[in-house]
Amino acid sequence: MSRAARATFSSGTIVAVAMMVMNVATYGFNLVAARLLVPAEFGALTALLSLILIANVVALALQASIARRISVHPDHTVQIVHTASRVALAVSLAVGLAVALSSPVLTPAFSFDSVLAVVWCGAMLVPLTLAGAQLGVAQGTGRWGKLAALYVGNGFGRLFGGVAGLLIEPSATSAMMGLAIGAWLPVVLGAGLLRATGTGDVHSRRPLVFETVASAATLLAYFAFSNVDALIARGGFEAHDSGLYASGLILTKSTLFLPQFVSVVFFPSMARDTSHRTRLRAAGLVGVLGLAVVAGSALLPQLALILVGGDQYREVADDLWLFALSGTFLAVVYLLVFDALARRSTGVAVLLWAASATVFAVAWFWRIDIVGLVVTMASVAAVVAGLLLVWPLLRPTPPRDGSVTGLVPGATDADGHVERH
Incomplete structure (x- = not known):
């Protein structure tokens, strides 16, 4: 086995175990919720978690976009992280606010008992989206140990936070409150990933x-x-x-x-x-x-x-x-x-x-x-x-981003890098 193959196997094992732990912890919360909640409340919680699943595509997309940019342009990592931190904060607040503001519509549509249930969904999406950006930085830079820690934190944040909410009150709204608080655990574990030291070319936020x-x-x-x-x-x-x-x-x-x-x-x-x-x-x-x-x-x-x-x-x-x-x-x-x-x-x-x-x-x-x-x-x-x-x-393989030549001074390439001449 070559050195590259051994490195891939090692990193794959670390991430695989972490994601397995995350899924087991998530399953554990679902199991506890099914036992503590009456069927009507558990059905409401399932619907709320489905809403989280749909809205969480933004976090997954942000993770993929950041990881791709760092992988293709490793020499621009500092600038990409600076840009990602600003975009992640704005996007996470926008997604969370959009879901929270939809509560007057979604509450009667899905027969939720309180608008607070959907509001807590919006609150949960803020740290989930921020964590998506952190995962993208860790993934793009190959920091597999940190990436694994974020996945584990995601699972246990949901388990401990959600169960705590259920113990306060066995309701879907209280469970979502606990989940929203627990979702900050991976963000705390990933503190520093969205901070970078150094200077370089200015990157536009629009392409990201x-x-x-x-x-x-x-x-x-x-x-x-x-x-x-x-x-x-x-x-x-x-x-x-x-x-x-x-x-x-x-x-x-x-x-x-x-x-x-x-x-x-x-x-x-x-x-x-x-x-x-x-x-x-x-x-x-x-x-x-x-x-x-x-x-x-x-x-x-x-x-x-x-x-x-x-x-x-x-x-x-x-x-x-x-x-x-x-x-x-x-x-x-x-x-x-x-x-x-x-x-x-x-x-x-x-x-x-x-x-x-x-x-x-x-x-x-x-x-x-x-x-x-x-x-x-x-x-x-x-x-x-x-x-x-x-x-x-x-299909013919297109040129990678940043490989196109002939940009005029001050223009940006496909990834928003300002070209200096």
Whole structure:
């Protein structure tokens, strides 16, 4: 094993363990909430967390944009961090305020008991977005230990803060208050990442803002696609079948989340690599991890059944490997979406929205059952993964940002660097 391969394996292991701890801590909070809250309040909390998931695409986009810029322009790290700190503060306040101000509309729409529940959602998004910028700096500079600490802090901040809120009062509003406070833990752990010493060329904030918006739009399209079957099952199946499909989705999401550390670790390399070797290696690794889960679910369906809810869902036991297969293809698509963000490739959002429409159309016109829906989802995800994997290989590689020559004095390149002559 070469030195580079050993370094990648080491950093990948650190991040993988940290993200696993984060997911376990998050699951722990959900488990406690399910036990302490009555069903109506737990349903409200689930809806509020779904709102957080949607709005958090801004934090993910900011992380990807900052990490890409530092990876492509390591000699401009100081200036990029200065710019990122200003953008992160403005964007986090804007996102948090926008969600908080939507409380008069969202509260009756989702039958929340208090507008404060949505206001606390907005308050939580401020530190989440700031942490996204910190993660981008740590990821772009290859500070994997710090990156791992931020992920762990995210999980335990949610666990301790959320549980504390539930202990104060077993309500969705109180839980969101605790979550909003706990979300500051990773920000505290990442203190200093958005501060840089040194001087250099002035960087414009506008290109970073535009790239973040474009990346957020792409990620929103991905999350819509990866959840379209859940919405179809909820609205189109009978209550019993909807519950069976929801149990299968636990395995789908687990298979999807398992290899997400790959996209985190490989993202800086994908941003720099013009040969496509990195993206192919990363996609292969994600595929192998996913297929291992598929094989395990097929060979040991009763064990997989325990992980998705137990005997009350035994009707879906023999089909769980299909849910794992769907999660595998969705995980590959997730990796390739971030590869597209790293290369600043356009058109991915359109493809993902078209994929969502395809799944919806098939389910609507053919009135498919549980197996039909999961097979449709897996098939469409496989096609999307294939297109995202092959399409860049058929196109000429564009020049990296900052490589375009001929800029006039004082002009900015694609990343907002002021050129000095």
